[in-house]
Amino acid sequence: MLLITCSNRFYDGQTSEVVEFSALGKIQKGILLVDLADELIILGRDGWIHSLDPKPPKPICQRIENETFTAASAGEMRNRLRREFRPDYEVVSTTNFLVIQSCGRGERWPKVFEQAHRSFISYMTKRGVKIRNGNFPMVAIIFPDESVMRHEFDRLHIDVGRVAGLYSVNTNRVMTHEGTRTSSVMATVRHEAAHQSAFNSGAHSRINDTPRWITEGIGQMFEPAAMTDPRGASHLAERVNQESLRYLRQNVSATGSGRFVQTAITLVSNDMMFKDEKHINEAYAVAWGLMFYLAERHPKAFGQLLNKTASRRPFQPYQHRERMVDFEQIVDMHTVEFSRKTLRFLEAL
Numbered sequence: 001m002l003l004i005t006c007s008n009r010f011y012d013g014q015t016s017e018v019v020e021f022s023a024l025g026k027i028q029k030g031i032l033l034v035d036l037a038d039e040l041i042i043l044g045r046d047g048w049i050h051s052l053d054p055k056p057p058k059p060i061c062q063r064i065e066n067e068t069f070t071a072a073s074a075g076e077m078r079n080r081l082r083r084e085f086r087p088d089y090e091v092v093s094t095t096n097f098l099v100i101q102s103c104g105r106g107e108r109w110p111k112v113f114e115q116a117h118r119s120f121i122s123y124m125t126k127r128g129v130k131i132r133n134g135n136f137p138m139v140a141i142i143f144p145d146e147s148v149m150r151h152e153f154d155r156l157h158i159d160v161g162r163v164a165g166l167y168s169v170n171t172n173r174v175m176t177h178e179g180t181r182t183s184s185v186m187a188t189v190r191h192e193a194a195h196q197s198a199f200n201s202g203a204h205s206r207i208n209d210t211p212r213w214i215t216e217g218i219g220q221m222f223e224p225a226a227m228t229d230p231r232g233a234s235h236l237a238e239r240v241n242q243e244s245l246r247y248l249r250q251n252v253s254a255t256g257s258g259r260f261v262q263t264a265i266t267l268v269s270n271d272m273m274f275k276d277e278k279h280i281n282e283a284y285a286v287a288w289g290l291m292f293y294l295a296e297r298h299p300k301a302f303g304q305l306l307n308k309t310a311s312r313r314p315f316q317p318y319q320h321r322e323r324m325v326d327f328e329q330i331v332d333m334h335t336v337e338f339s340r341k342t343l344r345f346l347e348a349l
């Protein structure tokens, strides 16, 4: 589950000025990315992306002359988070994360996130994906149970159905909860952690329009436990998302190869299936199949596709035709041919 709220419209009022602004009841500094009559988009020093309505009653947003933007340091972020979550939570720092969890929970969650990130970076680097150091420490919050997590979603106006966790692009946080640590909950955590790693390492950009089949295909790819195991997933079978494969076998390829090919064409050109409850499961499963085949059999093209989508101009919608043309140029074949090959690969698993 990936929560994006501001990437699908055209923004031509792009700036890069340092501003002081008010959001969530706090005065803070940030960089004004987009300045339009009906919307301001500001990147805060803590890595949040705020979308503010400048119409009356106006939010406070004043330009600051001669000041350069600096991201909050890990120490500064840790202190802020301690204030935000005290007294029941502790903040545990790792190399790449600030993990907020109920007091006395030990090192288990910090290790899960740190290991997931390391595995992700290693996997991407091997396939030529351009990786950079993140600008902000990554924040992962583990609430004690589902109802406390839902309370936080309400506070942040996050409106989602029943989920075990999510990564929100705007807050740059992964949020999940303790409780039933079933294998499916842990798969969700690895999926969300992969989103967070991707958006903080430059594999995706938080301010451009990345096709959902690519972001969700990657999320699905990192669900199998072996994908984040320090020993690595040396066997193909360990890298397979069995749940997605089962879904494809039962619901998509069972009805003939035409359905898989048609869904693949739709996903490459637009994100509509991810917004439709009736088609969302199929969208996730086919997205996984396409990205997994690409990563396994065309690793160079896999890297090129991620580098291409991450380096597009910020805040520009990615038109259907352009998505298809870019993809076919990178894989050097028609989407129909690519999806038929994907299906043959998946059927042999």
Ligand SMILES: [Zn+2]
Binding pocket: 001, 002, 191, 195, 215, 216, 219
């Ligand atoms: Zn997702």
